[in-house]
Amino acid sequence: MPVECLIPDDRLSKYPPTTPSSRMNRVCKQVSIESPATVGMSKEYVFQYDVMVPDVPALGARVKVMCAGACYRQRSASVSSTSSTCSMGSDSGLCTTSTSNRGLRDSSFYPGYEVAGVVESIGEEVETSCGIKVGDHVIVYPFDECPPGYAEYMSVPEINFLVKIPDEMSLSVAAMLPSGALWALNTVQKAEDVVRRISEEKGPEGMCHILVVGTGGLALWALRLARYFFSEKQHRVHIAVACLRDEGFCLAQESGKVDVIQWNEELYERILIERTKDACHGQVDVVIDFGTTSRSLNRSIQCLSKGGVVFLGHETADRLLPKFSRKAEEYGITIEPVETGTVEQLKELVDLVHSGKVQPPPHSVFPAEEASEVINKLCKSEIPGRAILQFHSSAQ
Structure with a gap:
């Protein structure tokens, strides 16, 4: 099982352990993407795994991932304090062969830092006054311990990393907000x-x-x-x-x-x-x-x-x-x-987009199973605007 799905051992001490009732003994799908610049366009660089569904942190929540933006970061980069080629869509120059546009990175890339989904479970030590409940539509603030890689379920260690969005707000639009926007x-x-x-x-x-x-x-x-x-x-x-x-x-x-x-x-x-x-x-x-x-x-x-x-x-x-x-x-x-911005700014951004004061850029939604084809199209600048992967078609 790839360790990307879980919080590394050296970070476990920061958060209380999960309780037996919060464990889920089933598997989910995960997508990982390596840099085409490193492995070469002729080789596979999009991989899909069956991994264990992560446990629910005592002070956090587990989110059922509905949509995730095409977002790439260096393996060693800090999530909340660095830039990335996330959100650049087909203008990122990710796989271009032009000598004048070589802005690509040579280390491995992991997608999945722009996540919109539904709260599936909440930790036992979370205060009921937190404003987040099971079934809420949320986006995930890109915290430093954010587990890299797309997965159907995501473990969020602290409840304040979740920003509630209106139910009528498109989850594909919401997925563009947490990092690039x-x-x-x-x-x-x-x-x-x-x-x-x-x-x-x-x-x-x-x-x-x-x-x-x-x-x-x-x-x-x-x-x-x-x-x-x-x-x-x-x-x-x-x-x-x-x-x-x-x-x-x-x-x-x-x-x-x-x-x-x-x-x-x-x-x-x-x-x-x-x-x-x-x-x-x-x-x-x-x-x-x-x-x-x-x-x-x-x-x-x-x-x-x-x-x-x-x-x-x-x-x-x-x-x-x-x-x-x-x-x-x-x-x-x-x-x-x-730097990226704060949780409060993310809440402000949700309000601006939901109210129509700021219109989101063009985007296209693709099933997560088509991740390999999507990355190929991004590399060839064949997708205008943003590319969003959809993991579930229903919040139920």
Whole structure:
């Protein structure tokens, strides 16, 4: 039985043991995905196992997984404090062979950090006042001890890692929220302070220019959230999006009210930078860069005005900051890492989506049994937006 399904032994001391009544002696399906970059496209890299259904933690719950977003993380990465190629959908460049788009990771990948499901059991030591009960529709906050790998049932060690969602909210939409969308929300909210400062410096007639780089799920969430937090709040803000691929160009256009710039990687950097500045009416003030390459960050820096800020995922920043810190100082700009976000922000995100204030990006739902075909399509950029795997068709 793969150990991925269970909390490792060195973490058991953090949580009270399960009680006999919480044990379930049956098996469930689990899907694990290895990196195609490591094992090669010609070999199997999607595996399905029969594993034991996890026990119910005394202070937590067991969730029947209904939907899970296509989400990839490094084996050694911290879940709640790092970025990932999760939510990037078909724009992630996961298996591309182009030398200009090699943003793929070489270690094993595990999916399953974006989970929506139904509470199947609750631990015996959970307070009845917690607000969560059996049968509730929930999403799982991506905590550090989150067991990697898709499985039909998931053990959640603490009840406060569950966020209740309205019964009428689509579980496939909800599955997009816990990781990628949450990270995008945290990024936009951090950018809000910068936008406010720049708007004050430029005065009532000034315009703050924001550039969102990428058109995968992360960038599309950021684009929608930025339009809500900035445009809807009457900030004088101009939003542009830089696409890395043609299909991303079409997706960004669907959002409307934004200028779209195509960053064709075959062109010279000077041409791409000039094209970006032309579309943004000069240098930009804020860059939200969901790219994972040195080339993307280098281009973003050269598009920024003095005093500007580029926001990167924490993991990407850890890798690229040593290389670009001196250049950022020379240009008078700031590179700011952004972590995933908090449980409270996840609750806020649920409210924004459920109320219709923020529309989710396009997504497609596939049976979990088709995981291998789905990953192949993602590798070939044949799925626009997000890919969601469905484990059960009914909450019963």
